[in-house]
Amino acid sequence: MSDKVKEIEHGPITTFIENKQFSEAAELLKEYHNVDIAHTIDRYEAEDIFQLLNEFPIDDQAEIFSYLPHNMQMDLADELSTKTLTAVLKNMSPDDRADFFNQLPEGRQESLLPILAKAERDDIRRLTSYEEGSTGAVMTSDYVTLSPAFTCREALAKLREQAEDKETIYNSYVVDENRRVLGVISLHEIILAPPYAKIEDLMGTNVISAYASDSKEETVRKIAKYDFLAIPVLDTENRLVGIVTYDDAMDVAEEAATEDFHKGATIGKMVGRVRDASLFHLYKNRIVWLVLLVFGNIFSGAGIAFFEDVISEHIALVFFLPLLIDSGGNAGSQSATLMVRALATGDVVMRDWARLIGREVIIAFGLGLTMAIAVYGIGVYRGGFDVAMVISLTMVVIVMVGSLIGMSLPFILSRLNLDPAAASAPLVTSMADISGVLIYFSLANFLLNIA
Amino acid sequence: MSDKVKEIEHGPITTFIENKQFSEAAELLKEYHNVDIAHTIDRYEAEDIFQLLNEFPIDDQAEIFSYLPHNMQMDLADELSTKTLTAVLKNMSPDDRADFFNQLPEGRQESLLPILAKAERDDIRRLTSYEEGSTGAVMTSDYVTLSPAFTCREALAKLREQAEDKETIYNSYVVDENRRVLGVISLHEIILAPPYAKIEDLMGTNVISAYASDSKEETVRKIAKYDFLAIPVLDTENRLVGIVTYDDAMDVAEEAATEDFHKGATIGKMVGRVRDASLFHLYKNRIVWLVLLVFGNIFSGAGIAFFEDVISEHIALVFFLPLLIDSGGNAGSQSATLMVRALATGDVVMRDWARLIGREVIIAFGLGLTMAIAVYGIGVYRGGFDVAMVISLTMVVIVMVGSLIGMSLPFILSRLNLDPAAASAPLVTSMADISGVLIYFSLANFLLNIA
Numbered sequence: 001m002s003d004k005v006k007e008i009e010h011g012p013i014t015t016f017i018e019n020k021q022f023s024e025a026a027e028l029l030k031e032y033h034n035v036d037i038a039h040t041i042d043r044y045e046a047e048d049i050f051q052l053l054n055e056f057p058i059d060d061q062a063e064i065f066s067y068l069p070h071n072m073q074m075d076l077a078d079e080l081s082t083k084t085l086t087a088v089l090k091n092m093s094p095d096d097r098a099d100f101f102n103q104l105p106e107g108r109q110e111s112l113l114p115i116l117a118k119a120e121r122d123d124i125r126r127l128t129s130y131e132e133g134s135t136g137a138v139m140t141s142d143y144v145t146l147s148p149a150f151t152c153r154e155a156l157a158k159l160r161e162q163a164e165d166k167e168t169i170y171n172s173y174v175v176d177e178n179r180r181v182l183g184v185i186s187l188h189e190i191i192l193a194p195p196y197a198k199i200e201d202l203m204g205t206n207v208i209s210a211y212a213s214d215s216k217e218e219t220v221r222k223i224a225k226y227d228f229l230a231i232p233v234l235d236t237e238n239r240l241v242g243i244v245t246y247d248d249a250m251d252v253a254e255e256a257a258t259e260d261f262h263k264g265a266t267i268g269k270m271v272g273r274v275r276d277a278s279l280f281h282l283y284k285n286r287i288v289w290l291v292l293l294v295f296g297n298i299f300s301g302a303g304i305a306f307f308e309d310v311i312s313e314h315i316a317l318v319f320f321l322p323l324l325i326d327s328g329g330n331a332g333s334q335s336a337t338l339m340v341r342a343l344a345t346g347d348v349v350m351r352d353w354a355r356l357i358g359r360e361v362i363i364a365f366g367l368g369l370t371m372a373i374a375v376y377g378i379g380v381y382r383g384g385f386d387v388a389m390v391i392s393l394t395m396v397v398i399v400m401v402g403s404l405i406g407m408s409l410p411f412i413l414s415r416l417n418l419d420p421a422a423a424s425a426p427l428v429t430s431m432a433d434i435s436g437v438l439i440y441f442s443l444a445n446f447l448l449n450i451a
Numbered sequence: 452m453s454d455k456v457k458e459i460e461h462g463p464i465t466t467f468i469e470n471k472q473f474s475e476a477a478e479l480l481k482e483y484h485n486v487d488i489a490h491t492i493d494r495y496e497a498e499d500i501f502q503l504l505n506e507f508p509i510d511d512q513a514e515i516f517s518y519l520p521h522n523m524q525m526d527l528a529d530e531l532s533t534k535t536l537t538a539v540l541k542n543m544s545p546d547d548r549a550d551f552f553n554q555l556p557e558g559r560q561e562s563l564l565p566i567l568a569k570a571e572r573d574d575i576r577r578l579t580s581y582e583e584g585s586t587g588a589v590m591t592s593d594y595v596t597l598s599p600a601f602t603c604r605e606a607l608a609k610l611r612e613q614a615e616d617k618e619t620i621y622n623s624y625v626v627d628e629n630r631r632v633l634g635v636i637s638l639h640e641i642i643l644a645p646p647y648a649k650i651e652d653l654m655g656t657n658v659i660s661a662y663a664s665d666s667k668e669e670t671v672r673k674i675a676k677y678d679f680l681a682i683p684v685l686d687t688e689n690r691l692v693g694i695v696t697y698d699d700a701m702d703v704a705e706e707a708a709t710e711d712f713h714k715g716a717t718i719g720k721m722v723g724r725v726r727d728a729s730l731f732h733l734y735k736n737r738i739v740w741l742v743l744l745v746f747g748n749i750f751s752g753a754g755i756a757f758f759e760d761v762i763s764e765h766i767a768l769v770f771f772l773p774l775l776i777d778s779g780g781n782a783g784s785q786s787a788t789l790m791v792r793a794l795a796t797g798d799v800v801m802r803d804w805a806r807l808i809g810r811e812v813i814i815a816f817g818l819g820l821t822m823a824i825a826v827y828g829i830g831v832y833r834g835g836f837d838v839a840m841v842i843s844l845t846m847v848v849i850v851m852v853g854s855l856i857g858m859s860l861p862f863i864l865s866r867l868n869l870d871p872a873a874a875s876a877p878l879v880t881s882m883a884d885i886s887g888v889l890i891y892f893s894l895a896n897f898l899l900n901i902a
């Protein structure tokens with residue numbers, strides 16, 4: 001009853017699987033939730049998993065299968081006969097099925113389609129036809145529709161009849177003959193109402209919906225905002241074509257947060273888990289930006305070369321170079337991070353820009369001043385009063401410039417319809433660095449040469 | 452029916468409110484969802500909101516109230532008479548009520564408690580007694596319990612009777628006389644079963660639960676993993692004390708992602724929206740780390756001072772300083788970001804450490820080599836063959852050291868029971884910078900002085 005029951009003991013299961021005693025292993029596994037079973041068996045060979053799955057009822061096979069990592073699903077698809085694969089496919093939920101189908105090699109797709117029932121075939125065709133990242137690509141067709149003329153008793157009978165096959169029966173959509181949504185009604189409301197009350201008198205008519213072409217993140221934000229169990233999805237002609245459920249919404253939200261998080265360090269889009277990612281995939285996802293940033297940094301090198309004279313004369317200036325450029329970069333990446341996340345969660349919108357810039361100038365001035373005071377003493381100790389003055393002044397300017405770059409970049413990217421999350425810490429840092437080098441040595445050149 | 456209906460037209464509403472025509476404004480607002488009403492009216496003065504709310508039925512008042520920002524709730528609490536406040540409190544869901552109550556000044560809390568019914572009073576006392584951040588602090592007491600001896604017909608009758616007051620009736624918990632959970636049953640299952648079937652024969656007995664003392668993030672991860680609508684929460688004696696529902700889980704997950712995201716740029720915990728945060732709050736959240744990083748950077752300054760001789764002799768070395776230390780920092784913050792997120796989502800656990808370190812060494816070597824090749828040519832152009840060799844060699848070493856710092860720090864923090872997200876980009880960058888300066892000039896000193 002408590003969690004402890006859920007900690008799977010791997011020892012005996014591994015022993016059974018190594019000895020090819022699959023029915024014994026399955027017996028032990030059957031106590032657990034299908035998610036946990038999938039996470040336990042995904043470490044074995046495809047052939048062993050195939051044998052293990054055979055020990056489960058077909059609907060559990062389908063569910064465990066849908067929780068396996070995508071690459072493992074593909075390996076298993078090679079093992080499974082077309083007949084078994086069809087059976088598993090039939091028992092998967094429409095959205096998982098369409099996802100899986102999409103990834104199969106074309107030849108395999110074509111050999112499978114004729115065997116599936118027409119309804120499933122049409123369903124796959126429809127669900128796989130939406131662009132990746134759109135609401136259509138994550139929706140499911142597993143929902144119940146009701147007629148407005150139904151009584152609650154009739155509605156309940158229809159729900160009972162369809163409950164087995166549907167992902168959710170807790171919200172039903174009331175549609176007209178053209179599948180246009182007239183209203184929504186929850187099972188909660190149907191249960192509470194008198195049996196002969198009409199659905200059209202009970203249903204909520206102010207239905208909040210999404211379009212299949214909307215981005216999936218936008219739809220997920222709507223589900224979270226209104227605390228929906230599911231949201232109806234419409235095509236361009238306002239006809240109901242699917243729903244997105246809260247559980248898929250949670251997966252999408254986590255994926256989106258991870259993606260933004262990775263972009264924050266200029267890491268390309270990661271598919272699947274870091275643990276399982278191939279070395280080359282990780283290398284590829286990181287190298288492009290690193291090399292681009294190297295070339296970006298050539299400007300700071302050129303900037304320094306330009307000021308070679310003042311540097312040779314005051315070598316102490318070099319001591320403070322990492323400190324100053326880091327401070328600008330750090331302040332800038334703080335601003336960028338605040339803005340990227342606020343834009344992603346919808347806390348801040350484009351029209352807030354002017355007001356926020358004004359606030360940022362004040363905050364950055366405060367930050368820069370505090371840091372200038374912090375470094376003044378060190379400046380005097382290492383380079384004398386002149387150098388200390390240059391360093392303190394540079395600090396204020398650098399922190400302000402860095403913060404403004406960090407704050408503006410996400411807005412500018414958003415304005416250009418690019419992803420604000422591309423305003424990552426390393427990008428902002430590099431931009432702040434280049435500005436920092438130029439500001440530092442220009443100020444030094446001016447102040448120390450006239451001094 | 453489509454979204455367009457939902458775009459609130461602020462113009463006429465503002466006009467009505469400015470003219471103190473509250474019932475007219477409320478008439479316009481009533482078409483919208485309570486979330487949207489709250490987000491629309493939160494821009495007005497507390498006094499106006501108070502007048503507006505009075506135009507709504509008491510349960511809508513309570514719901515709109517619970518969607519208002521916390522500071523606005525506090526302002527309103529001053530406006531509302533104790534009687535009205537009590538009415539609103541009674542109609543709020545137990546978790547929102549406890550949250551709100553917790554924030555009231557103590558005097559106000561004490562004046563309210565006697566007026567509330569004993570059940571609500573006990574409920575508030577219990578829900579506010581859990582530590583912030585724990586599962587107990589986000590759970591609600593709005594759930595239905597059933598006896599195992601009930602028939603489905605009896606269970607349905609009880610659900611009908613309690614449906615009005617409960618946040619969810621879609622999952623019911625079957626408990627014994629000591630409130631120990633025997634099983635869980637969904638409304639779905641009750642509806643499908645014959646009316647005289649016994650609950651104990653239908654319920655799932657393998658109940659996955661959380662403890663009130665578990666961290667809320669852990670419980671949310673469980674809800675997301677198993678696609679639950681709600682998870683039962685137990686006290687230390689395994690008695691049922693509450694549930695956490697999927698919608699609260701979505702809020703917690705978003706909050707946690709935002710927090711980790713901000714930590715990635717060393718921004719302290721932000722309460723509420725960036726748009727509304729005070730200047731001082733933003734300053735305070737950013738300055739501490741910035742100043743700490745300034746002092747961290749003094750080490751790199753000292754390192755450079757130590758190598759003053761080799762620098763004065765080869766001033767070209769300075770040109771490459773920002774480039775090299777940035778590269779180490781960037782590679783390190785990439786690794787740290789990957790690890791922090793993977794630890795937060797549970798993709799990676801402590802025992803993966805050794806294997807992942809091995810992989811990271813290989814990846815970092817590849818990254819470093821590619822970048823070394825990229826800078827070799829520039830090195831030759833600006834500083835000759837000797838300097839180019841130093842730079843290329845330094846690049847490989849710096850990228851590897853930076854990556855290893857970035858990868859290990861989250862694990863070490865996690866091992867010490869600290870939050871891995873504290874291994875933020877600026878912290879890793881600063882650590883990589885200090886190492887970078889030392890590596891760079893040591894290598895230069897060694898290679899150029901013996902050359």
